[in-house]
Amino acid sequence: MANIKEIARIAGVSVTTVSRVLNNHPYVSESKRATVLQTIEQLHYARNMNAVHLSTGRTGTVAVILPYINLFYFSVVMDGLAHEALLAQYRLILCQSNYAPDEELKVLEMLRNKEIDGVVVVSTALLPEVIEEYMEYGPVVTCQDNGERRFSSVYIEHYAAFRHGLEYLKDKGYRKIGYCEGRQNGSSASIRQTAFQAFLAEHQLPFRQEWMVFDCMTEESGAAVARSLLPMEERPEVFMVTGDHVAAGLIIEARKHGLRIPEDIAVLGFDNQPIGRLLEISTIDNHLYDMGAAAFRIIHEQIRTGNRQPVYRKLDYEIIERGTV
Amino acid sequence: MANIKEIARIAGVSVTTVSRVLNNHPYVSESKRATVLQTIEQLHYARNMNAVHLSTGRTGTVAVILPYINLFYFSVVMDGLAHEALLAQYRLILCQSNYAPDEELKVLEMLRNKEIDGVVVVSTALLPEVIEEYMEYGPVVTCQDNGERRFSSVYIEHYAAFRHGLEYLKDKGYRKIGYCEGRQNGSSASIRQTAFQAFLAEHQLPFRQEWMVFDCMTEESGAAVARSLLPMEERPEVFMVTGDHVAAGLIIEARKHGLRIPEDIAVLGFDNQPIGRLLEISTIDNHLYDMGAAAFRIIHEQIRTGNRQPVYRKLDYEIIERGTV
DNA sequence: GCTTGCTATGGAACGCATTTCATACGCTAC
DNA sequence: GTAGCGTATGAAATGCGTTCCATAGCAAGC
Numbered sequence: 001m002a003n004i005k006e007i008a009r010i011a012g013v014s015v016t017t018v019s020r021v022l023n024n025h026p027y028v029s030e031s032k033r034a035t036v037l038q039t040i041e042q043l044h045y046a047r048n049m050n051a052v053h054l055s056t057g058r059t060g061t062v063a064v065i066l067p068y069i070n071l072f073y074f075s076v077v078m079d080g081l082a083h084e085a086l087l088a089q090y091r092l093i094l095c096q097s098n099y100a101p102d103e104e105l106k107v108l109e110m111l112r113n114k115e116i117d118g119v120v121v122v123s124t125a126l127l128p129e130v131i132e133e134y135m136e137y138g139p140v141v142t143c144q145d146n147g148e149r150r151f152s153s154v155y156i157e158h159y160a161a162f163r164h165g166l167e168y169l170k171d172k173g174y175r176k177i178g179y180c181e182g183r184q185n186g187s188s189a190s191i192r193q194t195a196f197q198a199f200l201a202e203h204q205l206p207f208r209q210e211w212m213v214f215d216c217m218t219e220e221s222g223a224a225v226a227r228s229l230l231p232m233e234e235r236p237e238v239f240m241v242t243g244d245h246v247a248a249g250l251i252i253e254a255r256k257h258g259l260r261i262p263e264d265i266a267v268l269g270f271d272n273q274p275i276g277r278l279l280e281i282s283t284i285d286n287h288l289y290d291m292g293a294a295a296f297r298i299i300h301e302q303i304r305t306g307n308r309q310p311v312y313r314k315l316d317y318e319i320i321e322r323g324t325v
Numbered sequence: 326m327a328n329i330k331e332i333a334r335i336a337g338v339s340v341t342t343v344s345r346v347l348n349n350h351p352y353v354s355e356s357k358r359a360t361v362l363q364t365i366e367q368l369h370y371a372r373n374m375n376a377v378h379l380s381t382g383r384t385g386t387v388a389v390i391l392p393y394i395n396l397f398y399f400s401v402v403m404d405g406l407a408h409e410a411l412l413a414q415y416r417l418i419l420c421q422s423n424y425a426p427d428e429e430l431k432v433l434e435m436l437r438n439k440e441i442d443g444v445v446v447v448s449t450a451l452l453p454e455v456i457e458e459y460m461e462y463g464p465v466v467t468c469q470d471n472g473e474r475r476f477s478s479v480y481i482e483h484y485a486a487f488r489h490g491l492e493y494l495k496d497k498g499y500r501k502i503g504y505c506e507g508r509q510n511g512s513s514a515s516i517r518q519t520a521f522q523a524f525l526a527e528h529q530l531p532f533r534q535e536w537m538v539f540d541c542m543t544e545e546s547g548a549a550v551a552r553s554l555l556p557m558e559e560r561p562e563v564f565m566v567t568g569d570h571v572a573a574g575l576i577i578e579a580r581k582h583g584l585r586i587p588e589d590i591a592v593l594g595f596d597n598q599p600i601g602r603l604l605e606i607s608t609i610d611n612h613l614y615d616m617g618a619a620a621f622r623i624i625h626e627q628i629r630t631g632n633r634q635p636v637y638r639k640l641d642y643e644i645i646e647r648g649t650v
Numbered sequence: 651g652c653t654t655g656c657t658a659t660g661g662a663a664c665g666c667a668t669t670t671c672a673t674a675c676g677c678t679a680c
Numbered sequence: 681g682t683a684g685c686g687t688a689t690g691a692a693a694t695g696c697g698t699t700c701c702a703t704a705g706c707a708a709g710c
Contacts, residue, residue, distance in 0.1 A: 003696055004696065004697055014659065014660040015660085015696095015697075019697060019698060019699080022697085023698085026658095027656090028658075028659085029657090029658065032659085046438050046462075047438055048379070048438065048696055048697075049438040049439060050696080050697095051696035051698090052697055053375040054378075054666065054695095054696080055696075055697050055698045059375065063416075069394070069400050069407060070403070075395040075400040078395070078421075079394050079421065083421070091388075091418050092418065094403070094407060095407075096408070096411065109371075110374070114373050114375055115375070137371075218599060219599040220602070248600070253603070274570070277544070277545070279577060328666055329666065329667055330667095333690095340690085342689065343667090344667060348667095351688095352687055354689090373666055375667095376668090377667055379666080379667080380667045380694080381667085381695090653708105653709085653710085654709080654710105657704100658703100659704090660703085661700105663699090664697105664698085664699085665698090666695100667695095669692100670693080672690090672691085673690085674687100675686105675687085675688085676685105676686090676688105677686085678684085679683090680683090
């Protein structure tokens, strides 16, 4: 396979000149440029990008850590990331970690090994302290609210958003409020739990352990929540559900069992997914696509400029009133 | 930053020995191995993977071409790919192409540029002939049925699956059959159209242009189909819908307008998505996760062995009977 | 006439790890 | 006793493009 040296030899120029042509540098005469391009054409020359990466110390690639690509939440964030990456001519490496810390660490090691230029952490099992250690090797942006860290983050104001939702429910007259959460110990999940408990205490609202359900990641788990309502001595009046697909499961299963929405059980969803629109689920839109897009733009900027000053970008949210509350 | 040469100098051995330690080669005495490892530790040495890639001509990375990551269909295939890639310690580059041919070509060029070891094409706007031209640079696996090509493919027997579905409907007594398709000109879509038209002709079933709808990719487009039924002079008795989320849109919107499922309009979905299970949509499960997993295993095998003999792996499908037909 | 500065071009160093080949020691087998 | 093999180790070649630095011609400015 031809290399740059061969091109130079045949075109009768130096490798420097060939490199300049390849990279559109100035100071190459039109005649030589033409000869070089022609030689490249003739020999079907293809640049060995590994040599370029070695030489430049850059790869034009960013890795993305997330647990499950087929959960709507993550695929939408990924969509935002991928769209911006395409615009910036960057490549994205997907690490679907299943929250396995060692796999997530491997990705950070790739940063250290110069295999990638940066890392976007959409959701992780790693502690912020661990991530911080890798900041010296390249920029990292997380999509979680980690407070003031050495790495950047783009995040929804989960505390405020959740409170806002609770206030909205309270204003509507609801007092018995239930809560379906994804992971019990996730960073955003913890924030929401705190918000939930604080709000209940503040307003002296009733609470029962069975109104709070964890590990609700799928439609099926939403359906299970609906079924759990049936034998319940005292039911909540409304559920806040993190994820419209989970809310959809809850609603459809509840209706199957003759419960009316919102009269018997009201539901406020999260994420504003297409299924929520279809079922007219009231929801909190937290702009997931924008989160991905913003995360990429920040990391791209930091790679480009070499600036490591962390950026904390707070995204807003909005309640979309539909029919389930 | 320390490199292998520095490690060698300080540890008092040759770079060869350091390399051997790094790669777990035999023929290194325990004492030297220990010294080297200790030096690596001390200097916080990190291997420059770009040099490794240049030197070995391999990158341990496979690129994936697909149009939209946030469509369930693709995110599930990606899940299968990602899972296997993790097991094989391979990295996946995601190219979300939006079916832009030039972006898809760029990925094939990456193969030529040795930036990646192989390409998995989940769905593409490119012609098979174009893909074939890149086979000399590395293995390519597509997830479409392209017939006998120089590249491998993992595919659902769309023709058979679709016919099977049609037969199932006919056996149930349906004669007026409608059809909602994603892309009009997709490779799988074309096969299904052919199957559809052949079946109708064969059994002299009635057909109307308005019973065939294209560009149904989302829940909303399914809902639009439901609305289009209302003013229709003569309605189909059943719709085959490629994608359970589209079927879900159709069903939910139809019910909103008082249509009973399946009495007024029956629906047979595709892809066996979680939402289909929840709504008890009868569907054709075409094992998308397995498709991704199989695609990765094939390309990994071909990278490993250097074997370029194309493999055509046909996946089976099954009708899942639930309540909408 | 001489200094400055821009255009054009090439030599050589640099980024870094892998791998082939050569060498050498020690032990077993015949 | 020596041929042969396995273990251990290093020198040097290899993969390939980028970029700093040096050189030189030529034109504009004083």
